[in-house]
Amino acid sequence: MTWRIALATGRFLPVYPDRSALDRIDVSDAEVDQKRAEEEARVAAEQTPVDPEAPAHLIAIPNEGMMAGQPTNCYLLGNIAEGPLTLVDAGRPEGFELFESAFADAGVDPTRIQRIILTHCHPDHVGGAEQLKQLSGAPVYAPPLEQAQIEHFAPDLEVDHWLDHEAPVECDGFTLTPVFTPGHAPGHLCFIDSEQRMLLAGDMISGFGSVGIFPPNGSVAQYIESLRKLLALHEAEPFSAVLPGHGPVVPDAGAKIEEYIAHRLEREQQIIDALAEHGPLTLDDLPPLIYDEILPHLLPAGKATISMHLQKLVDEDRAVVEDEQYRLVD
Numbered sequence: 001m002t003w004r005i006a007l008a009t010g011r012f013l014p015v016y017p018d019r020s021a022l023d024r025i026d027v028s029d030a031e032v033d034q035k036r037a038e039e040e041a042r043v044a045a046e047q048t049p050v051d052p053e054a055p056a057h058l059i060a061i062p063n064e065g066m067m068a069g070q071p072t073n074c075y076l077l078g079n080i081a082e083g084p085l086t087l088v089d090a091g092r093p094e095g096f097e098l099f100e101s102a103f104a105d106a107g108v109d110p111t112r113i114q115r116i117i118l119t120h121c122h123p124d125h126v127g128g129a130e131q132l133k134q135l136s137g138a139p140v141y142a143p144p145l146e147q148a149q150i151e152h153f154a155p156d157l158e159v160d161h162w163l164d165h166e167a168p169v170e171c172d173g174f175t176l177t178p179v180f181t182p183g184h185a186p187g188h189l190c191f192i193d194s195e196q197r198m199l200l201a202g203d204m205i206s207g208f209g210s211v212g213i214f215p216p217n218g219s220v221a222q223y224i225e226s227l228r229k230l231l232a233l234h235e236a237e238p239f240s241a242v243l244p245g246h247g248p249v250v251p252d253a254g255a256k257i258e259e260y261i262a263h264r265l266e267r268e269q270q271i272i273d274a275l276a277e278h279g280p281l282t283l284d285d286l287p288p289l290i291y292d293e294i295l296p297h298l299l300p301a302g303k304a305t306i307s308m309h310l311q312k313l314v315d316e317d318r319a320v321v322e323d324e325q326y327r328l329v330d
């Protein structure tokens, strides 16, 4: 359970490189009612949901199914009190009313939004884009390699500008430099803001746990390569913070990216070890050998992740698959 985030959905919250109004409270079922009452009181008592000094504000849009506990963060960049604004990511279509009420609540006229920029086009990021475009009149910018996903997940959306992977997007008094980071999605882009050097990470990095890499469009090999690209950029000139597509701000970008790379390589080694010891194995054989414990509703995601790692090993000629059974190449 993540009550603070559940209650934070539907209003803008200021975000700074070193802290986020959004964090996570894990509570057991027995504590839920009490925590909910405490959180509602805390949120109601907060006087200043918006801060003109904050470089960004986020609104978290709830999700369903496997992503139910992980709302999508949409970021409003610019001075929330006055002047032009830039919106990064759009949430699910069901979140549109939350946007409308949050704009009203924060005193933001949505026509101040000058552009809507998408990191990638999974339904929880692209879904609300067309409605927000209608409301604000702002053009939509999308990654060119996400076109097929837009046709699938947001067929009504007319994209105004296909983003150039190399060209910074000129915003109002700052730029957003794209970083091509395929893996979670084929055309995924992160953005570095020129003012604070914050990394708007989309679904490359999560404030919750690891990022899901799923078929048919995910690629673990590309994802690891993209993480290494981000790490090199951070080492050349440190990011002040990571603003992730889900979960709280990540203050230490370098540590998080290194942890992610290590986690992926460790997962791969576990699969290699399982195949070496017990192989050949089918995809169904692997989860109990890889995960100490997996919640039933997360099993499909776990299996999908393992399948993506197996695909990487096959692509690299380190494993073969015959009759759905995987074995290592000697």
Ligand SMILES: [Zn+2]
Binding pocket: 120, 122, 125, 184, 185, 203
């Ligand atoms: Zn995604």
